[in-house]
């Protein structure tokens with residue numbers, strides 16, 4: 498039996514809505530065997546992050562080595578990586594193990610407003626990780642930090658996408674969750690052409706974990722061997738369903754619903 502296998506290299510969210518927990522739930526829902534390399538533990542719920550505890554870089558390296566050398570990895574993603582030494586070790590391991598299908602979600606700030614990336618690590622993210630990515634998935638504030646362009650018009654978003662590809666990424670999806678308007682429109686660019694991914698904007702405050710879940714779904718589809726743009730389209734369908742059927746947990750930004758796609762599939 499050929500089982501697709503995906504690895505998430507990210508932080509733990511005790512609240513279960515984002516980070517490693519969102520990634521593993523998404524992998525499982527999409528029929529992919531999920532593995533993890535933890536970079537940090539956060540104490541977090543739908544309202545706030547009350548603690549961040551980084552793991553030593555060698556602990557991150559050991560986790561990656563352990564799973565790659567035994568089980569194998571068809572695709573991997575990164576999420577919260579807060580410091581330069583952890584980024585350096587991840588970049589080295591991605592190269593050593595020749596992880597080709599790599600999704601970089603450049604996580605910077607949680608929905609509740611906590612900084613998950615140290616300021617001094619921003620440059621390292623561009624220098625070390627983005628050049629290794631098959632696809633980078635920044636939201637609008639992350640796009641601005643990466644490129645220095647305020648992405649408030651379509652032209653500026655296209656210019657920012659070009660810049661990210663010039664940094665060495667093979668492609669980029671600039672996510673439009675933070676835009677206003679009736680539609681949630683994301684912009685894909687692979688160095689040749691632009692594509693839009695459009696879904697109805699859902700009015701809800703339960704959007705904790707949208708970015709992690711989208712990038713995990715994309716990773717799962719790449720692990721299954723789906724071509725890149727098809728994988729992006731599938732990930733968009735998955736996240737839209739997860740936002741459309743909220744669980745309404747907690748008193749703040751509640752988590753998206755990782756099993757909502759089953760309801761949509763049952764409807765046909």
Ligand SMILES: Nc1ncnc2c1ncn2[C@@H]1O[C@H](COP(=O)(O)OP(=O)(O)O)[C@@H](O)[C@H]1O
Nearest residue numbers: 636672673674675681697698699707708711736
């Ligand atoms: N209210 C919403 N309705 C529909 N789709 C949304 C909504 N908010 C975010 N999305 C989608 O969820 C995905 C994650 O986007 P975004 O919220 O921009 O990322 P992040 O969680 O990293 O800030 C994108 O595909 C985006 O278009």
Ligand SMILES: Cc1ncc(COP(=O)(O)OP(=O)(O)O)c(N)n1
Nearest residue numbers: 508515516607608705706707708709
């Ligand atoms: C441990 C951890 N990693 C990442 C995030 C950010 O997740 P994201 O999917 O961008 O969702 P929001 O929380 O920003 O909606 C996190 N909070 N914790």
